Amino acid sequence: MITILPGRFPAWFTWCSSSHPSFLSHWSLSFWISSSVWPLLSSWSLCRSRVPMSVCVRVCSCVSVSLRVIPCLLLTATAHAATFTAGYAERDITPQAPMPMWGYGARHALLAQSAADPLTARVIVLEAGGIKLAIAGLDLGRAPTFRSLDRIKSLIQEKAGVAHLMICGSHTHHGPVVELLDEPGLGQGTFDAAVKYVTQLEDAIAAAIIEAADKAVPAKLGWGAAEVTLNRNRQKKDEPKPRDPELAVLRFDTLDGQPIVLLVNFAAHPILQDIRDLRWTCEWPGYMIKAINEQLGAPCVFVQGAAGDMSPNPAGERTIQAFGAEVAAEAVKIARQITPQAPAQPGLQVVEDTFDFKTRLDLQNSLIRATFKQMFFPEILAMLQEIPGDTIHPRLITVVLNGQLALVGGSGEFFSAHARRLKAESPAERTLFFGYCNGHQMYFPTREAIDQGGYGTEPSVSWVEPGAGEYMIDTALNHLRALHAAS
Numbered sequence: 008m009i010t011i012l013p014g015r016f017p018a019w020f021t022w023c024s025s026s027h028p029s030f031l032s033h034w035s036l037s038f039w040i041s042s043s044v045w046p047l048l049s050s051w052s053l054c055r056s057r058v059p060m061s062v063c064v065r066v067c068s069c070v071s072v073s074l075r076v077i078p079c080l081l082l083t084a085t086a087h088a089a090t091f092t093a094g095y096a097e098r099d100i101t102p103q104a105p106m107p108m109w110g111y112g113a114r115h116a117l118l119a120q121s122a123a124d125p126l127t128a129r130v131i132v133l134e135a136g137g138i139k140l141a142i143a144g145l146d147l148g149r150a151p152t153f154r155s156l157d158r159i160k161s162l163i164q165e166k167a168g169v170a171h172l173m174i175c176g177s178h179t180h181h182g183p184v185v186e187l188l189d190e191p192g193l194g195q196g197t198f199d200a201a202v203k204y205v206t207q208l209e210d211a212i213a214a215a216i217i218e219a220a221d222k223a224v225p226a227k228l229g230w231g232a233a234e235v236t237l238n239r240n241r242q243k244k245d246e247p248k249p250r251d252p253e254l255a256v257l258r259f260d261t262l263d264g265q266p267i268v269l270l271v272n273f274a275a276h277p278i279l280q281d282i283r284d285l286r287w288t289c290e291w292p293g294y295m296i297k298a299i300n301e302q303l304g305a306p307c308v309f310v311q312g313a314a315g316d317m318s319p320n321p322a323g324e325r326t327i328q329a330f331g332a333e334v335a336a337e338a339v340k341i342a343r344q345i346t347p348q349a350p351a352q353p354g355l356q357v358v359e360d361t362f363d364f365k366t367r368l369d370l371q372n373s374l375i376r377a378t379f380k381q382m383f384f385p386e387i388l389a390m391l392q393e394i395p396g397d398t399i400h401p402r403l404i405t406v407v408l409n410g411q412l413a414l415v416g417g418s419g420e421f422f423s424a425h426a427r428r429l430k431a432e433s434p435a436e437r438t439l440f441f442g443y444c445n446g447h448q449m450y451f452p453t454r455e456a457i458d459q460g461g462y463g464t465e466p467s468v469s470w471v472e473p474g475a476g477e478y479m480i481d482t483a484l485n486h487l488r489a490l491h492a493a494s
């Protein structure tokens with residue numbers, strides 16, 4: 008039991024933030040590079056040499072946690088009122104013009120011409136002890152770029168006092184590319200609609216957050232979870248295969264018991280829609296939300312988990328509608344068993360980290376860049392702008408809500424064993440892991456998975472050095488333990 012006093016850590020209890028995104032993916036690129044180009048590149052020694060983690064990994068904040076937490080406690084223990092509020096809003100983020108799709112290299116620059124389903128940004132804004140946190144679930148393949156996140160953060164801080172963000176892509180493989188830039192060769196003049204869309208996306212997300220903050224009302228919170236069989240490991244060839252079976256639900260109600268919003272957290276790739284279908288779709292998470300809306304009369308935000316090695320495992324038909332309904336049925340069962348309560352000690356603690364990891368590929372190398380251009384399309388190199396030199400900068404956000412609930416977000420495709428360990432070792436009453444959160448730095452396999460090989464473990468799609476995922480989870484656990492010990 009964590010017993011953190013209300014509002015102990017103000018908005019400035021936040022460290023480092025910097026930048027990077029990346030896209031690239033999936034089957035075709037990985038397979039092609041692995042089978043043909045990668046051996047060649049490796050033989051030419053273009054891959055970065057391995058450096059011990061202790062030497063090559065620099066973390067902005069975790070090394071000083073023990074020094075910084077105590078002063079914060081002393082200075083702000085009585086600074087904020089004991090309030091807890093929650094608000095919800097959403098915006099349509101469906102592209103209104105043809106533009107390239109995110110998710111499969113094999114599609115190259117083929118343009119989506121229409122929408123099978125609308126794409127939506129759904130937002131919860133929480134205020135606890137005077138600090139505001141926005142949690143956004145997007146019908147997109149990834150979270151926005153660091154550049155976009157910085158602009159969104161500036162808008163919502165200025166207009167709604169929201170200091171912290173967890174913006175997460177559902178990882179649908181039928182959403183738009185969001186990395187292109189208004190610069191020659193990186194989108195300008197070739198994909199102007201996609202460049203313009205990025206600004207529209209930032210505005211829409213910021214508007215939803217500002218509206219949700221404005222609509223926030225005193226709230227009760229409860230949570231529940233169940234182990235389900237709706238996902239499977241797609242990477243490991245032999246047993247036992249790691250898996251995170253947990254389907255978790257947060258339920259936010261008004262003080263008189265009316266639903267404000269639900270949050271559903273589960274790990275499974277949204278890859279059921281046919282790659283050849285060049286239309287936007289929210290994939291199975293969107294249909295899960297639709298079914299929950301219909302059954303509970305409540306809005307719902309979906310946050311993808313550590314799905315790096317998790318595929319959907321439908322019991323029934325392999326369609327986005329049927330699988331969405333399957334997940335919704337389990338989520339509704341959990342939600343109905345939850346009895347939300349007003350938190351006894353509202354409070355919000357947030358620690359943000361940015362890491363500097365060496366890249367496994369030399370992403371500045373002209374041959375590798377030419378390969379990416381060929382496999383996708385030339386302008387996609389815009390994503391490498393957030394990887395200056397030979398370092399990559401994943402982000403981590405660690406949140407403790409009301410002294411009880413831990414939310415940890417990582418900017419990429421974490422393998423499920425990372426989330427399992429985080430949840431098992433966390434001192435919080437309940438811990439959720441959000442993948443695809445606050446940026447996108449590709450796959451974070453475990454060291455064990457890298458040793459075994461398989462999809463998501465190769466340097467072509469996992470750019471961070473081996474051990475990066477473990478290091479980030481260790482960092483989150485250190486933060487959680489420090490906050491717990493200080494309470």
Ligand SMILES: [Zn+2]
Binds near residue numbers: 032033276420
């Ligand atoms: Zn993926």
